[in-house]
Amino acid sequence: MDTEVKAIKQHKETRREYMTLAMELKRMFAEGERTGEQKKETMMILEMLREGISKETIARCARVSVEYVVELGKRNHLL
Incomplete structure (x- = not known):
């Protein structure tokens, strides 16, 4: 088995396929x-809107624009 592993490691095409994978x-x-972080951020913003926190405060805390907070709130029927 050790011999087979060494042979595969030295085979250029197999090595290239492995590196690509x-x-x-x-x-x-x-x-x-990134997708998970974006979802987490979205959920936080929506929860803050539900709690009645101002759009400006949410935008500042989440480091996004007020326009983004408003858009997100409208899409989720919170504004």
Whole structure:
């Protein structure tokens, strides 16, 4: 088995495929993290709107524009 692993590691095409797959998985993981962070931010903004916190305060705390807070609030029937 050790011999087979060494042979595969030295095979250029297999190595290239592995590196391509590794890069794609890394990209997909990073994209998933970004999506999760955006969802978390959205949920926080919506909860703050439900609590009656001002749009300006929400925008400042979430580091987004007031226009974004208003748009999000309207899309979710909170404004």
